[in-house]
Amino acid sequence: MLTFEEKLAIVSSFSELERKNVSLGRVNFHFEGSVKEKKVVVYHLHPNGNGFVYGEYLNGYEMNDKGMVNIRDFSADALRTIIEQSILSLSEKEVEVSDKPAFEEEWINEEGHTLMLVEEDDLWNVYAGLNLDGTFNSYREAAQYLDEEGFSIK
Incomplete structure (x- = not known):
């Protein structure tokens, strides 16, 4: 802590x-x-x-x-x-466009498996290593999927 x-x-x-x-x-x-x-x-x-x-x-x-x-x-x-x-x-800030993903977040389950949530080209992709696990239209949809699969933010 x-x-x-x-x-x-x-x-x-x-x-x-x-x-x-x-x-x-x-x-x-x-x-x-x-x-x-x-x-x-x-x-x-x-x-x-x-x-x-x-x-x-x-x-x-x-x-x-x-x-x-x-x-x-x-x-x-x-x-x-x-x-x-x-x-x-709480803001209206726009995410700046760049060559790297605007947002990356690691999620983990109780067994220690990790998935990465990445914002790319206005989509939210979930990766297991280099493999694409799912694509979603919003962060909320992707996070809901990860939560339902037993993952939480690391």
Whole structure:
């Protein structure tokens, strides 16, 4: 588990987020550029390492009734990924076109098998190694497929 300081450093690296100190040493981070009513991306990051990221518009995460995902046991990469996804879900940002995939995400099941979810040419492809496992029209469809197959974001 990452320490509070490690999580704080990762969250603070997102220039889009504004830090707001709250009670009991906890910290929230707001995304003022949100086009939705919700502005809090990181909620109650606590000195004990617990905290939440807003994930109502994301798939593949277990969340509470407020759409918050507990990040207590997240790795550094998983924390960066969910924060990026949360910000993207609250913004109108367009993904820049480049030669490399605009988005790559690794998913893993209980047996340790991994699949890669990659955005390519306005489609969402799932790869098992170099083999194409499936193609979907949206991230939500691809994530739903992976979730149904027993995979979750690594």
